Amino acid sequence: MPATDTIVALSTPAGESAVALIRLSGPDCVELGPALLGRIQTLEPRRAYYGQYHKENGETVDSCLLTYFAEGHSFTGAAMLEIAPHGNPFIIQLILEDLLARGCRVADPGEFTRTAFLNGRMDLTQAEAVADLIHARSERSLELARRQLHGSVGRKMSALTEQLLHIMAHLEAYIDFPEEDLPPVDEAGPALDLKRLIQELKALIETRQYAALLHEGVKTLIVGEPNVGKSSLINALVGTDRAIVSDRPGTTRDYLSAFIMVGAWRIEILDTAGLHAAANDLESIGIERTMEQAETADFFLLVLDSTAPSPALPPDLLAKLTPENTLVLENKMDLPESQACASFRSDLKHCRIAAKHGTGLAELKTAWAAALDAQTAPLAAVDGLVLNARHAAALTIAVNALEKALQKMKDQELSELIAADLRQAVDALGDVVGRVDNERMLDRLFKEFCIGK
Ligand SMILES: Nc1nc2c(ncn2[C@@H]2O[C@H](COP(=O)(O)OP(=O)(O)OP(=O)(O)O)[C@@H](O)[C@H]2O)c(=O)[nH]1
Numbered sequence: 001m002p003a004t005d006t007i008v009a010l011s012t013p014a015g016e017s018a019v020a021l022i023r024l025s026g027p028d029c030v031e032l033g034p035a036l037l038g039r040i041q042t043l044e045p046r047r048a049y050y051g052q053y054h055k056e057n058g059e060t061v062d063s064c065l066l067t068y069f070a071e072g073h074s075f076t077g078a079a080m081l082e083i084a085p086h087g088n089p090f091i092i093q094l095i096l097e098d099l100l101a102r103g104c105r106v107a108d109p110g111e112f113t114r115t116a117f118l119n120g121r122m123d124l125t126q127a128e129a130v131a132d133l134i135h136a137r138s139e140r141s142l143e144l145a146r147r148q149l150h151g152s153v154g155r156k157m158s159a160l161t162e163q164l165l166h167i168m169a170h171l172e173a174y175i176d177f178p179e180e181d182l183p184p185v186d187e188a189g190p191a192l193d194l195k196r197l198i199q200e201l202k203a204l205i206e207t208r209q210y211a212a213l214l215h216e217g218v219k220t221l222i223v224g225e226p227n228v229g230k231s232s233l234i235n236a237l238v239g240t241d242r243a244i245v246s247d248r249p250g251t252t253r254d255y256l257s258a259f260i261m262v263g264a265w266r267i268e269i270l271d272t273a274g275l276h277a278a279a280n281d282l283e284s285i286g287i288e289r290t291m292e293q294a295e296t297a298d299f300f301l302l303v304l305d306s307t308a309p310s311p312a313l314p315p316d317l318l319a320k321l322t323p324e325n326t327l328v329l330e331n332k333m334d335l336p337e338s339q340a341c342a343s344f345r346s347d348l349k350h351c352r353i354a355a356k357h358g359t360g361l362a363e364l365k366t367a368w369a370a371a372l373d374a375q376t377a378p379l380a381a382v383d384g385l386v387l388n389a390r391h392a393a394a395l396t397i398a399v400n401a402l403e404k405a406l407q408k409m410k411d412q413e414l415s416e417l418i419a420a421d422l423r424q425a426v427d428a429l430g431d432v433v434g435r436v437d438n439e440r441m442l443d444r445l446f447k448e449f450c451i452g453k
């Protein structure tokens, strides 16, 4: 696509609204700006002008606010216009048709951000953060996207690249001209630096596992025997009668899910069919589904009926429960026959609740948020960065190259051979922030964006 194109798109959602925003980016914006307001004024950048939108044939369409951004001082880096007419789909269609007739082209999804990246206004991790920011559904996810948009990942990659270049600079002297009094490669010098760097990269790659937890939500399964109050709990947490509750065991046959917030966390909560040994055919299918969901769950709320004996739950499920990923809920605490169930899985934290009456839910949420905060505590060691799959894949290439280099150092191979591996690692770190040599990768990345961004 030639850089001389002027692209246009509606940046606000389609449909009726008080105001809509149409964005243009490209060289034609310089001339178009005054023309759209009937050639009555020259536009000073970054000033909002109120006027009538004039079509090419002179007809007016609607009153609008128009803002001009000069080349080099806009989101995309190219000259830009933002037109804000009333949010009527018919008005927007007339304006878009007019702009196309004047030679503009409809922007592809993410093309404004892609242009910003290609014009050096942001690195690739920042472009990804634009999409993350738009899709963020929790405080934690928003905070992460905001930091990445401000270059947190890019800065980390620069710091790591600096360290690698430092190692390369000291490599030759150390390997090719070892002096008698230098300690063995493992204990000091470039090899030790390299080992530390590999550890740091591995810790960063590990953060990948938290990306879904933070961005998509914590998949939490409510599990337990039939009739213990699992559906009552999801209803109490969601605040509506989402699930059918009855005193007949085996009421819930299939799982159902809803989204709630717990502290700063977005939670996908799933009610499931009760688990028990003597299941009939239909119940067995429900239990199988619960076990399938358990495979990909991030967190478990194990509900007990505190008036009943300890449950007999499938060993497969019990094996998945850890103090980090489970809270045991002793339900029905309102009943006189309710008893403490401290001896059941005493390794796990217990909370006493009465789901039917909403008792103990505040304490439950506090314990739940604390457990999730603890699950992500390792992130503090890597400055709270969370890498996506693309970043992690590039860093894995870097780690492999560095491990090869380390082995060669131990084997006293020539510094040029080692340097070649280190250079490969430098390139891989460069890929994270985006060297522009892979069009297909860029296509894939920006196609996830919405139109107009
Ligand atoms: N007293 C009391 N009764 C409760 C409480 N929570 C649930 N119940 C009752 O326990 C029975 C079963 O509740 P459900 O929420 O349907 O239980 P479930 O675990 O979803 O049951 P299944 O779907 O059959 O596995 C219903 O009669 C509820 O009203 C509670 O906190 N106190």
Ligand SMILES: [Mg+2]
Binding pocket: 230, 231, 232, 243, 244, 245, 251, 252, 271, 272
């Ligand atoms: Mg149920």
